[in-house]
Amino acid sequence: MRAFDYRRAGDRAEALSIARTETARYLGGGTNLVDLMRQNIEAPAALVDVSRLPGLIEDTPTGGLMIGAAVRNSVVAAHPAVRARYPMLSRAILAGASAQIRNMATVGGNILQRTRCAYFYDAAGSHCNKREPGAGCDAIEGFNRYHAIFGASEHCIATHPSDMCVALAALGATVHLAGAGGERNVPLLDLHRLPGDHPEIETILRPGELITAIELAPSEAAANSGYRKVRDRSSYAFALVSVAAGLGLAAGKIEDVRIAMGGVAAKPWRAARAEQVLRGQVPTRERFREAADTELAAAKAFDGNEFKVELAKRTIVAMLSELAGTEA
Amino acid sequence: MAIVINGTEYPLPDDPRISLLDLLRERLGLTGTKLGCNQGGCGACTVIIDGTRVLSCLTLAVQADGREVWTIEGLAAKDGQLHPLQQAFIEHDGLQCGYCTPGQICSAIAMVEELRRGDPSYVTADLTEGPMGATRHEIRERMSGNLCRCGAHNGIVEAIEEIMAGGAA
Amino acid sequence: MSKLQNAIVGGVRTAMSYVPSSWLPGGKPDPLIERRVTLGTQQSRLDGPDKVRGSSRFAAEVPMERLLYAACVHSTIARGRISEIDVSSAEAAPGVVLVMTHRNAPKMALPPPIGLANLKAAGNNILPVMQDPEIRWNGQAVAVVLAETQEQADHAASLVKASYESVAARTRFEDAKADARTPDSLMIERNRLKKGDVQAAFRRAVRSVDATYRTPWHNHNPIEPNSATIAWNGDRLIVHDATQMLNGTAGSLAKVFGIKETQVHVSSPFVGGGFGGKALWDYQILGAAAAKLAGRPVRIVLSRAGMHRLIGGRSPTEQRVALAADADGKLMGLIHHGFSVKPPHSVCDEAFTLTSRSLYASASFDVVQHTLDLDVLANTFMRAPGEAVGTFAIECAMDELAHGLGMDPIELRRRNVADCDPVTGTPHSQSDLMLAYDLGAKRFGWNRRAATPRSRKDNEWLLGMGCATGSFPYARMPGMSARITIDGDGQATVSSAAHEMGVGTATVQRQHAADRLGLPLERVTVRIGDTSLPFGSFAGGSSQTASLGAAINAASGKLASELLRLAGNDTPLAGLKVGEIEFANGGLRKIDDQSRHESFVSILKRAARREVSVSGESGAPLEMLKFSMHSRSAIFCELRVSEVTGEVRVDRLVGCFDCGRILNPKTAASQFRGGMIMGIGMALTEETLFDERTGRIMSASIADYHVPVHLDVPDIDVLWTDIPDPRTPMGARGIGEIGITGVAAAIANAAFNATGKRVRELPLTPDKFLFA
């Protein structure tokens, strides 16, 4: 790890001003950034600690929820409003990492955590376009069990490892940002980029831009929602595939449905095609399967992750069946 | 800038690269907190900061400025009397090599509080319920961030159950 | 081992068969088998209180003045040479004191290899350490940086720029088969076994199976990293290490640095998990060399990635097992062939075929294994080397055969388990596998098992039960010594350079010494973990309890005669010979005459001695040649496999062990469970990802190498037959390794019972059952 300056921001304005003046990075819980700095993958000259900025969870005037970026993951998961109104978010967070890490990790940091691709992590000995543009990608013909089946490019096939973001994607969360040019809001779904020709550019954030909060809209489907994560070890392991889903039923038909997948792309993957198949339909296993088939038709797998296509379909069907109360 | 460790105040290191773990082990001689991976992958470095369990390897010491840190060395009473969970680990043979043990114990003490508060886990069936039962399943999920390579898991879970039943911790 | 060694072992065996067994060490059962007081009782581990307080000092925790911290730079190619190595920026970085490369490293000899014949050797990777620009595996250390803090050293290490001239490396298992070697022997057994007409057996068989099983690379991944704190004091080398081979490490480092063994002091009172991975590797040598160059003490703690690059793991295997049976399920033919990796610089045969030739009484055998030479870090011993993976193959094959025959898998074993060595006819010292099966089956509720696969279900979960045999040979090492000192207060101190890596060495040997010397527990102290103590063999092969036990036993004999001599004539013991006395009530007494007793205190006082001290040694383990000595177990598993995702969840494990007498049920149960949990890992999650394109390990962190977490570990029931082995000290055989054996097979067999799908390649990850 290269030496750096450490500054703790007292408030948002201070954070923005320090971050503007230096080649600085924001520091949340540090659970990803400190690790990456130790691996010589990141080497900022300064860290601006934003983990002590005021972090609240508050109702919005429209009946939604506003979650401050500095709120710890475990606090979000245990919050009564989240548990009652957005259970998929609680569960997604609780499916990630370990209790200790969730106690440290912030909402902002979780969203911006980087891929777990083993070649990306091996700064000394592997080729990786994300780390070093133009160096090549050792994963494409190497170990790619944890890699993408959607939206990959010939330059990078890595996945975004966050569980929390999968629920946020399904919920259609809005990310509040503040930067030199003022404040703006972007849908979480638009925040992360697919790799394309530039896998090193992972988000649409501008230099020095700070995530200040996440806003969740009120939703019927969110109250009847869940998260299912499939992994190689029963706990404390990243997802092979995960599914966040919510189902709003009215008069025996699907009125609102939200589905997103994790472990399948460089961003949380909203299953819009599957949702479209289901809207207005009677919830049956056959329909769920049809929806999953439709979504996964566009999947493109590699040698090490072909199984994910079927696994994703089954996990979608099982999750939706559970929410619909139909026999699994 | 200072940090309170087991009730004693210490100055923060000058180099912000120094992790809380390194501060404890290499500068303050508090080697009870263990280094297993330095990467967040094992839980051996677990300490309790302001009542919550965290990984000291991924905490920069400067991040803990003004916080109150408890480590394994601070758990026994002043007269040396072991904390009930430390005693229960011995009774139930919740250790072999003993290297993951301080992390397991610190983690479990904070976990018991989380359970009592009613914080849910991934395996909690109903998220809207109040405090959930301390089933083995719940304990196991919640302790999964502490690896033990010797395989003392059964004894660790029994020790935790014992102190929860006894109301201690 | 060479042909010559084969001949010697064979010769000794032939001679031995003419020697009556009562002449052999252990020929007369150890009287302690009958006379135990504290042995066999539950005792909490002695090191428990310090460990739960966090006050036990591990190797990287020893304070030293002027300490420097080391960081390694590793090669990124598998074969070739360093063409250029630029250390200037590293040297200029803040806090850096030294950068060592092959250009300035001191001259060092090759580390001597671990071998049964030389207990002063502990080398695993028999290659020159930083002596030339050659690169021999991907991950080899090419530079060591010393700095005032770990952060400075780590940062400077990232500034070292090495470039390489690569040559084609051999890194592919499949390709290496063309040049496979066939060693003459495996450990002390001949490799190639042919008995009877196997071809004919398969032609005549009513039922046969023939399948190939695969196991991946594994790494020990103890939670304590390999680490050492090292200092030179003039030409004396002091090493605080985490090791299972104290004297081996001292002897090896002496050879490497060209000094006398007595000039090397190795201390390792606690080891944070070993499992075979805490022996001599390049890091201690590099640390000592750098400390010598810098003239300051050095702490070297391997990073997790560093551990994967510098500490070898368990070789992958590909094993073919074929079984031929008659209509009654009796084995007519047994074939076990296969491959594992063993480069010439490795010392470890992954002897996976040994169980197959000792467990079941087949009418014919064809057994042989081959080794592959790759450009890799040496493979090494990992908990139950050979047996852990060997039992996976043979015990899955037995399950497949039982299924084919429509026979209960336990019944198939009952019909085939050998009552002596099936190849040589050598008698067992003690063995009752079927009792273990019967006790275990009852505890487990085996009668609830549905014989037809895929017949029990709970929502999306398919339920299954399976069983398998575990096996591990008995071993006792010669040359282990122990000193017993009795002081004027009648307190005994037993000391030996033995090892504590979580096994309860001091706890159990204190029980042993107390019973042996007729003392209450609290009057015995056991000191271990340091080469200043009497010579110890390694903690490996599950041999330490028996070896140290034999040494203490030998010392106690000498103690009796020394005390008798000191007692003189003015004693109730006057005129008695050693054979007529025994230890009792803190002294000696005449066997059969309780009144003729004198205490240690009184003997020493009269002799005007402050203490008496004697040493004894574990003699040649001739019993191992005279008898077929194996521990066995019956492992039972109940599990669930998700029909949706293919995830496997183990709900219950039961292990019933036939391992001789259990000395401390509390610590023994933990040892068994620990092994079984490593078996869960081996079955379900553990796999080192070796990239065959580059020879580089890609799962070089403990987040990527999945060891079981709490949620993977169910309640594990362990029980034992507790039948003493009349040929061993205390009637006990080793228990450290057998726990892992048979577990992967029991789990795979249960998964077959649940799903109807036979997966023959570990680990049993969800994708493998997705289409079950």
Ligand SMILES: Cc1cc2nc3c(=O)[nH]c(=O)nc-3n(C[C@H](O)[C@H](O)[C@H](O)COP(=O)(O)OP(=O)(O)OC[C@H]3O[C@@H](n4cnc5c(N)ncnc54)[C@H](O)[C@@H]3O)c2cc1C
């Ligand atoms: C062993 C291990 C296992 C894990 N397993 C899982 C898992 O199963 N599932 C999962 O989802 N995650 C997992 N994680 C990852 C973990 O969830 C993330 O590390 C964590 O969420 C990051 O949050 P943080 O606050 O610590 O971020 P930091 O490390 O502090 O920061 C991460 C990034 O976010 C930036 N940042 C932080 N806050 C802001 C802000 N407000 N505005 C702008 N930029 C900001 C930082 O500059 C940095 O680039 C695991 C981590 C480890 C170490």
Ligand code: SF4
């Ligand atoms: S998949 Fe992406 S992150 Fe991984 S090696 Fe390729 S370019 Fe790098």
Ligand code: FES
């Ligand atoms: S040392 Fe901190 S998690 Fe392993």
Ligand code: FES
């Ligand atoms: S007791 Fe050794 S790692 Fe847990």
